[in-house]
Amino acid sequence: MEGKRTYSKTRIAPTPSGFLHLGNVVSFVRTVGLAKSFGARILLRIDDMDRERVVPEYVQDIFDVLNFLELPWEEGPRNVKEFEREWSQVHRMGMYREALEDLREKGDVFACSCSRAKVMRDSPDGVYAGTCRDKELSF
Known part of the structure; x- marks a missing residue:
């Protein structure tokens, strides 16, 4: 079909700096729906760049929630x-x-002091x- 975009991959990218909440779940469900409609694969990419705020229980919560809701992902x-051995952003x-x-x-690249609000x-x-x-x- 001409003009229709195709996507081969999308991602679910939670940050393990707190327990997941309803907004995360809505985002994940929407991502899964979009991936299915476009035939895209889903990558679970846990965004752990802020290592000071990463707590192991929060990482486990990501897997618990995704598995409980039976939300699929093909990669990650x-x-x-x-996750820690192969997929952490630390690597x-x-x-x-x-x-x-x-x-x-x-x-x-340059440093910037502007807030998002500004x-x-x-x-x-x-x-x-x-x-x-x-x-x-x-910097």
Whole structure:
């Protein structure tokens, strides 16, 4: 069908900084529905970049909720041990640092002190206007 977008993959990306709530469940159910309608695979990508706030019980809660609700995912960890051993974002930190350094060298990254609220006030469509690009704020 011409003009119809196709997607091969989507993701469920909870953050283990608290127990899941109804908003998470609604998002997960919607993602599963969209994936089915587009024939896309689902990746469980637990966003544990903020390691100080990650609590093992919160990671376990993600698996408990997904399994209890029988929400499917084709890729990603199946349990906490597998998550920590193979899927934690910690394993990608070297790659993230390298990408950030490449962007710095090209001058394509800069520090910004603007809050989301300020960005929305300055640009109601939510597109960042580059307010801090030339301020040379330190990281």
